Amino acid sequence: MCSARTSQSSWCSWITPMLPVLDGVVMELQDCALPLLREVIPTDKVEVGFKDLDAAILVGSMPRKEGMERKDLLKANVAIFKTQGEALEKYAKKTVKVLVVGNPANTNCLIASKSAPSIPKENFSCLTRLDHNRARSQVAMRVGVPSDSVKNVTIWGNHSSTQYPDVHHAIVTRNGKEIAAFDAVNDESWLKGDFISTVQQRGAAVIKARKLSSAMSAAKAICDHMRDIWFGTPDGEWVSMGIYSSGNSYGVPDDLMYSFPVKIKNKSWKVVDGLSINDFSRGKMDATAAELVEERDTALTFLSA
Amino acid sequence: MCSARTSQSSWCSWITPMLPVLDGVVMELQDCALPLLREVIPTDKVEVGFKDLDAAILVGSMPRKEGMERKDLLKANVAIFKTQGEALEKYAKKTVKVLVVGNPANTNCLIASKSAPSIPKENFSCLTRLDHNRARSQVAMRVGVPSDSVKNVTIWGNHSSTQYPDVHHAIVTRNGKEIAAFDAVNDESWLKGDFISTVQQRGAAVIKARKLSSAMSAAKAICDHMRDIWFGTPDGEWVSMGIYSSGNSYGVPDDLMYSFPVKIKNKSWKVVDGLSINDFSRGKMDATAAELVEERDTALTFLSA
Structure with missing residues (x-):
């Protein structure tokens, strides 16, 4: 301590x-x-x-x-x-x-x-900012731009291999122009396949290579997360963090800590609303929610024991 | 690599x-x-x-x-x-x-x-910036000020236990006033004794406690060192780095990499000149120089072999 x-x-x-x-x-x-x-x-x-x-x-x-x-x-x-x-x-x-x-x-x-x-x-x-940063950097490397030229990726759900890294609303800046990440990457099968599994499995891949867990990247993500809570997110940008679900936002069951896209101002977060969710995304968002419901229900039996 | x-x-x-x-x-x-x-x-x-x-x-x-x-x-x-x-x-x-x-x-x-x-x-x-930072922070903690309120400490000589951390010209800012580090600390026997040995032995002390070498503090010192080479030292401040000795500066033998106080501008360093050196300092500066001469002479036999 x-x-x-x-x-x-x-x-x-x-x-x-x-x-x-x-x-x-x-x-x-x-x-x-x-x-x-x-x-x-x-x-x-x-x-x-x-x-x-x-x-x-x-x-x-x-x-x-x-x-x-x-x-x-x-x-x-x-x-x-x-x-x-x-x-x-x-x-x-x-x-x-x-x-x-x-x-x-x-x-x-x-x-x-x-x-x-x-x-x-x-x-x-x-913390799902590490997953968020990983998603951002994977897209940036694919497109050949610096990672800060990719914004508004979203990590939905659990910080586990069921998490859903979603770039349907992400924006890439290339040659001074903003374009949808799907158009910039121009490879839907990668974005719906290897991209997602790479981000989901990244922690295990780092351990396999380093024989040690993520350290620097986790520390960097913690700094990013806390700085944004204290100083807010930039105009027009959101970040991902696991927060308390309520009001059935995006159809996510209440009373979970679920990762959402959030904007932060005056040390308060607000879930970004109104994002369109297609069937592909819906399925993945529900699957990670189901895992969290199960984790919660098991954990609560120990809490009250 | x-x-x-x-x-x-x-x-x-x-x-x-x-x-x-x-x-x-x-x-x-x-x-x-x-x-x-x-x-x-x-x-x-x-x-x-x-x-x-x-x-x-x-x-x-x-x-x-x-x-x-x-x-x-x-x-x-x-x-x-x-x-x-x-x-x-x-x-x-x-x-x-x-x-x-x-x-x-x-x-x-x-x-x-x-x-x-x-x-x-x-x-x-x-790199002797880690030693420099350690000296700065030891004085700061002793006086009860943040470490950036201590400036112009000097590490002389070898990055080894013979190094000489010298605060004769260091300045402490307290309550908005600049005072000599010796006056701010007001404990000459500590400054000439435990302070010096703490900085000299710090690497070993960290290994003993962590079972691992300095990592974060070494990385921080490397960043500080490289940033100052690229962007220069602040007005009125110097830093310590091991550099090529020539012109018998401060009586240090030529053709050593010896840590001096330097100011940096336009990516070039210049040894701070004109600092008064008392007998106490002289002895310690000579001892660490002697170690470096011996290291060099032994190393050169291998280089030409």
Whole structure:
């Protein structure tokens, strides 16, 4: 656990056996001589780590181990995120913005939120920005433009292999002109096939090559996500984040943490509405919703147990 | 080996057995969706990696292994940096800026430079910015100010435990007023004792805690170093870098890569001159120079062998 105070207070999670290593991380942060960093407080005590937080980044979770069933994985993580949600409830500011990164991120985020009933559900989000960045960069490389010439890709649903990376509304800027991503790529079978599976399976591909999980790209996505919450999304652009579903937006069942396209202003997100959804998209959006419903229902049995 | 093309071409070193892992690093870079990154070329071929380079960051070296003698360590690294210097000579632009990070960085840098005679010696530097940042941050924490309120610390000499972190000319800004670091800290025995040994031994302390070398702080220092070469140092401020000694500046023997205080403008560094050096500093500057002379003389026997 490490509460790094800048002008805002933020927190990331550590467990007791890792405290000696955490001292090394503190040294690393000090040695960066970051001008905005005021203080780093290493701790494994929730009452210290969560105190008066403005921002919480929950990166620690129980990873899936060989032979572990999905149910056991959810059970272990419900225990972790219930504790962290209760700590947020007790010690953090009510305005705290909570980003859950530890997998299964969407359901972990839902559990944390339900364990902190006095903090608005809108203050909780989970990370699908890494998937969003991956989708953006895959299209950019295909078209031969820098990644910031691709905007308004959308990640729908769960941060898992059922996620739906959707470029039906994405725009590519090439030679100063804005064109639909489908026209710029001009290869529908790639966009509806390999593109989607590449983004869905990217985490596993990185682990296979590096023998380690995504690190730099995940950190970059976390920075992008938090910066946009604090400073807003650029005019005319949206980003993807896992947020609390309500009002049956885009036909997504309520009471899930589901990734939507959002615009952010004054630290509040709003789902981008009115996007047309074709049958292809509908099917994929429903499939990932169904997975999240199942995860939630299993997790809730452990939460109330 | 990985040539990352932005508006400039830059390169960092990789060896053949690591190529599968390098594919993972390429994915990580792509997934960051960095707006300035144009292309990443993974390779273990020097003729590809060094071609038309604007910037080279040489991070790979032979680390000291248990039971290895200093001489054997130097021999192995001379072989590596001779090859890289020759590749720079053959394939890079003559304007290339070369930063050596792999240890022993100063002597490795000297060997690379001597192996690339048609590239100006001024284009080679080795990293002591991490030590510089550590010194800055140690003083800042002691005084209770942000690290950017401390300026003009100096690292003299070798990036090793003989380096001399010197704050005799450093300035601390507190409550809007600039004061000498010695007055702000007001603890001469700390500044001449524990402060110096903390900075000198910091790398070992980080390894002991993390079980891994400095990573984030080293990367941050590399960025700081290269940014300052490209965009210059702020008015009235200097930074530390290992550069080619000539003209017996500050009594340092010629023909070493020795860390000095430098100001940078138009991609050229100039040693800050006229700083007063007391006997305490003189002794420490000479000791680290003596180590570098010995390293150089041993390395040169391998270079000509």
